[in-house]
């Protein structure tokens with residue numbers, strides 16, 4: 001089914017990913033309706049309509065579903081149950097199943113492993129005793145991550161020795177978790193795959209991603225040779241997973257490039273920060289291809305337009321340097337319109353291509 005331009009796309013989540021998705025949708029002649037809880041919602045500034053309600057407000061979701069032609073999401077830390085109810089009423093792309101698999105680290109890892117992927121060695125942890133046993137099994141250093149609701153390094157605790165078990169368990173709020181062995185990697189990269197409603201796919205070049213404090217700092221292309229060498233294998237897994245989930249939209253897989261090949265870190269059922277470079281750096285941006293996919297349009301080329309691309313996140317007060325950034329005539333500045341530059345907050349990004 002094709003949703004013609006002029007149709008309304010419902011976006012669950014009001015952050016910068018929704019904002020850039022809505023801008024891409026508007027360019028193609030679609031209207032966007034944002035569903036977001038109270039509070040700052042950068043996507044609403046650029047959208048045609050908004051519903052402000054909690055993510056589990058079923059009545060508000062039902063009204064939202066009735067007002068739009070397709071529902072997508074830009075944020076995966078929402079309870080799947082209300083979205084599943086919504087899916088009985090409206091077309092939801094990507095599917096609620098994709099959300100369920102990827103919002104739980106344990107399901108995600110076992111699902112990916114079942115599709116031939118290789119996550120870091122891991123163990124489920126439901127209590128302190130489990131954690132001690134997992135540390136014995138995997139050794140240290142290791143990293144404890146909550147199964148749900150973790151992002152940008154939140155809900156994680158590093159474990160240097162078995163003495164850290166109690167403190168780490170407290171630090172993550174004693175919630176269901178997984179313990180992961182620390183991977184010794186040479187680089188981090190991501191695969192962004194767009195899959196259309198007809199099953200056609202396009203994959204972007206894999207950028208070299210650097211993180212500071214668990215938050216993405218830069219995405220750079222061309223990536224180092226180890227990343228380029230592992231890209232095709234990493235794309236093949238993304239295609240396999242997307243097909244298994246009958247996925248429609250942009251799917252992101254984050255990897256560690258290790259001496260033994262790509263190790264899957266995590267997946268996101270959505271457009272991704274490490275794909276922001278595609279706005280200026282690729283023929284068709286991740287946001288436009290997501291819109292094309294969920295509306296049943298043909299996908300656009302994912303080819304890179306210039307040899308060199310660098311995307312740098314503006315975190316917290318970095319965004320105050322907008323004048324200086326603009327003094328480089330080649331810089332593409334994106335600011336998300338957030339009022340307060342709190343530490344660790346993604347305020348914008350800047351991309352250079354040459």
Ligand code: AMP
Pocket residue numbers: 120143145150151152153154180181182183184188211214215254265266
């Ligand atoms: P995550 O939120 O799981 O993507 O973790 C944030 C960052 O922490 C990653 O991008 C890595 O730099 C680091 N990290 C997470 N898990 C591991 C691991 N198993 N081994 C080594 N580094 C990790």
